[in-house]
Amino acid sequence: MKFEKNCYEIRLESIGGLGANLAGKILGETGALYMGLNSSNFASYGSEKRGSPVKSFVRFAEKGHEIRINSPIEKPDILILFHERLAGKAQVMAGADEKTSIIVNSSESNEFLRDRLKIYAGTLYKVDALALAAKNKTRVNMVMLGAAAKASGFIPLDKLCEAVTDTLGKKYPLSVEGNINGIKAGYDNAIPYEIKPDGKYPYIEYEELKQDWGYDNAPIGGINPIFGSTVTNDLTASREGYIPIFNKELCINCGLCSSTCPDMVYQFKEGEYKGKISMVNLGPDYTHCKGCLRCVEVCPTKAITEGNEREYDISKTDIKNISLITDNFKLEDTGQNSWVESVSNTVNSLE
Ligand code: SF4
Ligand code: SF4
Structure with a gap:
């Protein structure tokens, strides 16, 4: 596997409850344990409750290239949005350009999603992960993993299925069949749709979002301003x-x-x-x-x-x-x- 740059980078944008954190871990493990790559994964989220914003970051590198960087991914090769309503001023689309594969869980049309998410450019893979998950008795994250394998062009479906079987099979053996079917459904239903940088929407630079109040300036010893x-x-x-x-x-x-x-x-x-x-x-x-x-x-x-x-x-x-x-x-x-x-x-x- 030859990557164009040192690391191949995947950013998952989600909300608590949809399983983006687990999906990121599985992707990282697939690279390191089943594909002979170096890989790293970490996630950032607030309170571990359903509904709070979650970001997960995965990096792959060829053997011989160490992954020394441990910061959020600013220019992802694959951007995975678990919910189309993540669109807004929050920078979920930051860093996406014509080289980025953008996977979105949605039942809407490609044109609608381009406008909803204000996509500058990229290859859009729209997958109705919710419907496919319900049909295959699995979760949204499994369908999104299958779509990620397709969009990457180098993550083999069988290796991903092997990783999921080994990781989840020990604890939840009855879930394996549905999970594998969900991954395959995500893979088969991820159809690329090219978006050229035609000036309709601008490129968005990645910026670190600063909290208005943190531990050092929050009144009365710390409160949640949101x-x-x-x-x-x-x-x-x-x-x-x-x-x-x-x-x-x-x-x-x-x-x-x-x-x-x-x-x-x-x-x-x-x-x-x-x-x-x-x-x-x-x-x-x-x-x-x-x-x-x-x-x-x-x-x-x-x-x-x-x-x-x-x-x-x-x-x-x-x-x-x-x-x-x-x-x-x-x-x-x-x-x-x-x-x-x-x-x-x-x-x-x-x-
Ligand atoms: S919907 Fe009506 S009946 Fe049902 S829990 Fe609420 S108040 Fe009670
Ligand atoms: S109304 Fe309240 S309890 Fe019912 S689904 Fe919505 S958030 Fe949950």
Whole structure:
């Protein structure tokens, strides 16, 4: 294997829960243990919870070329986006140019994705990893691994399958068949689509993102300046593709969904239920929902069921706290976990 430069570099951009960290580890192991290459892998993420941003970095080098660099990958040969909604000001597309293979988990068209992600240039491999994972009884990350093998042009499918069988087979032997099928599906469905640098979107330089507040300047000894669930915070990039579907007819307003939901998605308002004044469930505000489906599990009347996000146009739901957004808000579209800068806002009513 001859690489054009010292290291062949892969950057995985994802959110917690989709398995990008594991996918990066498996890619690194495939190179070192099954292909006779030198390889390295590390990941960067915040709290280990579903929905937080995750980056994983993999480097390969031929034997004889040591990997001495251990910093984030600025100009990836392959860029893997686990969720199309990672698009935004956050630099998920940084460093991608005409030499980059860009793999995106999406059911949208190539043209739509180019505009959504503002792709300067590259070879786009769109894979509907969610649908393929569901069909093959595996996870999104396995499908993305198969697509990565195809896009690389040098990672043999059989070596990747061997690595996955050995790594996951010991602990989860029953998952192996589905995982291998998922990898093969990703490989077969990754079709290249060339994007030339035609000036439609600019090249984005990689820059280290600095936190506004860190350990040395955060007030009161350290707080998280990025809010979890707020009026404007958009957590939709946190979802793995599933959403809760609310059926008002079956709801008895017990409030269990609300007390279980980690992101306070359910909106209650004083109203009438069975002839009495009580708090009535209006339904979910999907802006904050990360699709964990805990509410589905706890609802005693099956008023909440699991749905495939892509089959619902949730942008049309009117259960939004949109009326609480004032001119004082300055929205930051940072892609995943966007946040808002604002004056303090006291919520008294949903009206
Ligand atoms: S848990 Fe089910 S029944 Fe109870 S308030 Fe929520 S949706 Fe309604
Ligand atoms: S799936 Fe249910 S519990 Fe999970 S974030 Fe969404 S509304 Fe809350």
